Amino acid sequence: MDDILELPETEITPLRELDATVRVVGSKSYTNRFLAIAGLCREQTVLRNALHSQDTILLARALRAFGHVDVHRDPESATITVTPNGNPMRAPEAEIDMGNAGTPIRFLITMASLAQGRTVLTGNKRMRERPMGHLLEALVTLGVDARSLHENGSPPIEIRGPAPSGGSTRVDGTVSSQFTSSLLISAPVTEKGLRLQIVGDLVSRPYVDMTVAAMRETGVAVEREGSSAFVVEGGQGYRGGDVTVEPDASGMSYFLAAAALLGGRVTVPGIDGGSRQGDVGLVEAFVDMGCTSSGDVGGITLEGGPLSGIDIDMTNMPDVVPTLAVVAAYARGRTHITGIGNLRFKECDRIEAVSTELGKMGVTVDTTRDTMTVHGGSEPHGAVIDTYDDHRIAMAFAVAGLRTPGVVIREPGCVTKSFPNFWEVFQGLRGDG
Numbered sequence: 001m002d003d004i005l006e007l008p009e010t011e012i013t014p015l016r017e018l019d020a021t022v023r024v025v026g027s028k029s030y031t032n033r034f035l036a037i038a039g040l041c042r043e044q045t046v047l048r049n050a051l052h053s054q055d056t057i058l059l060a061r062a063l064r065a066f067g068h069v070d071v072h073r074d075p076e077s078a079t080i081t082v083t084p085n086g087n088p089m090r091a092p093e094a095e096i097d098m099g100n101a102g103t104p105i106r107f108l109i110t111m112a113s114l115a116q117g118r119t120v121l122t123g124n125k126r127m128r129e130r131p132m133g134h135l136l137e138a139l140v141t142l143g144v145d146a147r148s149l150h151e152n153g154s155p156p157i158e159i160r161g162p163a164p165s166g167g168s169t170r171v172d173g174t175v176s177s178q179f180t181s182s183l184l185i186s187a188p189v190t191e192k193g194l195r196l197q198i199v200g201d202l203v204s205r206p207y208v209d210m211t212v213a214a215m216r217e218t219g220v221a222v223e224r225e226g227s228s229a230f231v232v233e234g235g236q237g238y239r240g241g242d243v244t245v246e247p248d249a250s251g252m253s254y255f256l257a258a259a260a261l262l263g264g265r266v267t268v269p270g271i272d273g274g275s276r277q278g279d280v281g282l283v284e285a286f287v288d289m290g291c292t293s294s295g296d297v298g299g300i301t302l303e304g305g306p307l308s309g310i311d312i313d314m315t316n317m318p319d320v321v322p323t324l325a326v327v328a329a330y331a332r333g334r335t336h337i338t339g340i341g342n343l344r345f346k347e348c349d350r351i352e353a354v355s356t357e358l359g360k361m362g363v364t365v366d367t368t369r370d371t372m373t374v375h376g377g378s379e380p381h382g383a384v385i386d387t388y389d390d391h392r393i394a395m396a397f398a399v400a401g402l403r404t405p406g407v408v409i410r411e412p413g414c415v416t417k418s419f420p421n422f423w424e425v426f427q428g429l430r431g432d433g
């Protein structure tokens with residue numbers, strides 16, 4: 001098919017009927033976790049169904065730059081193999097440019113403290129505005145020499161290692177869960193381990209649960225004390241071997257949304273409601289709006305129905321807010337979304353972006369610092385959608401184009417951050433793909 005990734009824009013052709021089984025890419029979050037863990041492991045790790053996208057490639061390259069592991073991808077078997085080569089972890093001489101890969105750069109900030117020498121982690125313009133300050137504060141308490149070179153809490157971040165090995169610290173959980181995950185992942189390979197207390201209300205909590213699950217799956221013990229404290233003993237080694245990554249729940253959301261908007265049916269195999277990925281919670285939200293779901297252990301099926309607005313707290317599923325907001329635009333009544341203040345620190349300010357772009361389609365959206373209210377009910381019209389170099393804005397609004405004629409997505413190539421074959425899979429919904 002045409003290489004949509006290279007085009008300045010693409011117009012979406014509406015679709016009348018939908019009944020499809022859709023295979024989505026491997027989870028971005030699990031791939032990032034298992035890659036980071038493999039980068040700390042003394043044994044070889046083989047990742048199956050791992051996500052091969054801009055962000056995970058940047059993480060794999062960064063791991064290689066520390067010189068202690070070889071990372072090899074076999075496209076035939078879609079496996080990524082991480083093999084320790086016996087060398088110590090050393091800070092690379094050149095700065096590491098992490099683009100706008102938020103999770104990877106945050107995982108690497110703590111990992112870099114284990115390496116000998118001065119590491120500088122940087123990124124694109126947007127990354128240089130994204131917050132890392134709470135993670136730096138937690139690391140400084142542990143005695144790590146880590147700082148924001150522009151003293152604004154954002155990259156470039158300089159880390160001088162190796163740091164004193166572990167200890168006790170606190171981390172603010174109100175801006176990003178990735179700081180907690182970052183501290184936890186490196187903890188078992190330190191000498192003293194980590195006692196960690198989260199302060200403030202933790203956002204995106206399911207991602208921390210995924211971190212703990214990934215750590216346990218790879219052989220280390222993590223103790224939890226209540227919901228906000230963790231103890232990880234030092235001197236533990238991660239276990240290598242085979243790891244299989246489940247499908248990406250955020251990537252799944254666009255296809256479930258398509259079923260919701262078209263009154264059609266979509267099945268995504270390989271993932272079920274019991275997944276730890278918080279974004280599977282979107283299925284329940286769509287059911288509350290009027291859809292029907294059926295799921296067995298082998299997959300999730302959603303069938304559209306007449307849609308009504310809902311009130312929903314999305315603290316635990318930030319990445320599917322654009323998806324839900326687009327569907328809400330087609331629902332009768334208003335949808336009030338709370339708990340989403342940290343959407344302002346993602347690939348773009350997603351509260352602003354979603355309300356501006358829905359506005360272009362004739363939909364009224366009210367916003368506050370941490371909420372969004374979408375007024376549905378009158379049929380949206382087509383518009384040229386700016387995507388702000390944000391994959392989730394592109395993918396969410398593409399779905400609107402399946403129902404509304406005249407939706408044009410600018411810079412469709414931005415999907416490569418998390419879902420490089422998105423347009424191919426999207427085209428496949430037509431059954432002629």
Ligand SMILES: O=C(O)C1=C[C@@H](OP(=O)(O)O)[C@@H](O)[C@H](O)C1
Nearest residue numbers: 029103176177178204207318319
């Ligand atoms: O740990 C992770 O894999 C992620 C955590 C979330 O970020 P925040 O904790 O910053 O909300 C999410 O938005 C991101 O896409 C992936």
Ligand SMILES: C=C(OP(=O)(O)O)C(=O)O
Nearest residue numbers: 100101102103319346347
């Ligand atoms: C926020 C996201 O990613 P990250 O924070 O890893 O850049 C995302 O994928 O929606």
